[in-house]
Amino acid sequence: MSIHKMMNFETKSAIKNALIIQIEEVGFERVTVKNLASTANINRGTFYLHYKDKFEVMEDLQQELLNELESYVKHVQPLEAFHILKTGQLYQPFVEVITCIKEHATAFRVILGEQGSPAFSKRMKEVFSNQILDRLSVIGEELQDSGFQQYLKAFLASAILGVIQEWLDRGNEDVSVEELATIHSRLVLFICNLTSTQY
Amino acid sequence: MSIHKMMNFETKSAIKNALIIQIEEVGFERVTVKNLASTANINRGTFYLHYKDKFEVMEDLQQELLNELESYVKHVQPLEAFHILKTGQLYQPFVEVITCIKEHATAFRVILGEQGSPAFSKRMKEVFSNQILDRLSVIGEELQDSGFQQYLKAFLASAILGVIQEWLDRGNEDVSVEELATIHSRLVLFICNLTSTQY
DNA sequence: ATTAGTATCAACACTGTGTTCAGTAAAGGA
DNA sequence: TCCTTTACTGAACACAGTGTTGATACTAAT
Structure with a gap:
C-alpha cells in the first residue's frame, strides 16, 4: 500500500x-x-x-533530546549571564536553550509528564547542574559548606526545570520564549544576588 | 506454611x-x-x-502517602513561618513535615525515584503549592502579575521537592531532619525576603 | 450450627513477547 | 543485465502474564 x-x-x-x-x-x-x-x-x-524493547526506544529518544539540550546549555556562561541579567537585558544563550526545548515541545512535555518516564527529569536536572550550576557555585565557594552547596544545586536545578515544566504543561503558547527567559532571569537573579552577597 | x-x-x-x-x-x-x-x-x-491491577495499588499507596503528608503540611502557616525563620529559629511544623517524610522514606524515595511513578512528584508539588504557596503569595499580590506568580509557585514547589529528593537519594542519613529543615529555611528565606521587598 | 468474610487452588481463554525462517522488493555495483 | 546487499514482510512458534471463574476450606461472630 x-x-x-x-x-x-x-x-x-x-x-x-x-x-x-x-x-x-x-x-x-x-x-x-x-x-x-x-x-x-x-x-x-x-x-x-x-x-530490543520499548525501553530501548525510550532510552534512544531521551538521549537524543538530552544531547541536543546539552549542546545549547553548554554555551551558557554563568558569570557572563549574571552580569548581563543585572543590566536587565536578555542573555541570548539562555533564550536559545528555551528555543531548543520549544522545538521539541511535545516530546519534552510528554516524557516529563505524568505518563512519561520518571528518570528523565533527573537527567535534565543533571544537565543543568553539571553545565551551569557547577561553574556558578564558584562564586560563593569560600562562604558556604559543600553540604549546603549540594542542596543549593538540587534546589536550583529543580526550580529551573519546574518552571519549564509549568510552561510546557500550559501549552507553551501563553508565554513566548523571550518572556519565559525573562521570568527565569528574574527568578535566578534573586538567588544569584544572594549567593554572592549573603552568608 | x-x-x-x-x-x-x-x-x-x-x-x-x-x-x-x-x-x-x-x-x-x-x-x-x-x-x-x-x-x-x-x-x-x-x-x-x-x-484491579498494579496501577490501582500504586494509586492507593500514593493517596495514602499524600494524605499523611498533607495533614502535616496543612499546619504550616507561611506568615508565621516567615517571622520565626527570620529570627534564625526552627519552625516546628516544617520539621514535622520532614519527619513525616523520613518515616516513610523508602516509599517516598522509591516512588519519586527513577523507577517510580512520574505522576507522584507532580502531586507532591501540588500539595506544597496549595497548602503553602497559595497562602504565601498574598504578600506580593499587589506587586506582581498573576502570570509571574504562577511561575513563582512552580519554581518554589519544584525547588522544595528537589531538595527533599536530593536528601532521600543520599539516604537521608548524612543530614538530620533538623539540619534539612535548616537548609530549607535558609533557601526559602532567600525568596521570601525578596518577594516581599523587591519588585 | 449457620453464615459471612477471607483466602486457596486449578483451569480457562486471551493478549502481548521475542524469536525464527522463508520470502520480497528496491538500490546499486560489477 | 545479473547479482548481492539492505530493509522489510508475514506467518509461525513457545512462552509470560492477565483477568476471570468455580469449587473448596478455614475462621470468627451471631
Missing part, C-alpha cells in the same frame, strides 16, 4: 515518533511493541530489527 | 508493601501482579479480590 523500503534511520525515527504519540495516548506504561509497530506503520518483526 | 487468614486491611497493606519492594528491585514498569502476589505471600487470585 505505502512506499516501503525506508532507510534504517527513517524507520528508527518513525518508531521514536510512534512512541511519543503512544505515550500521549495511553501512557508509557501501557505502550506495547505491537502498538508501536502499527503506529509506525511497520511490521512487528521489523521493530525487533532496530530495538 | 504461614499463619494465613489475615484481615482485609492486612492483605492490602502486604500488597502495597510488596509493591515498594518490587519497584525497588525491578522498577514499576516491570512489576507484575504475579510478582506482587508472591512477594506479598498471597495467591494471585487473592490479589484480584483487593485490586
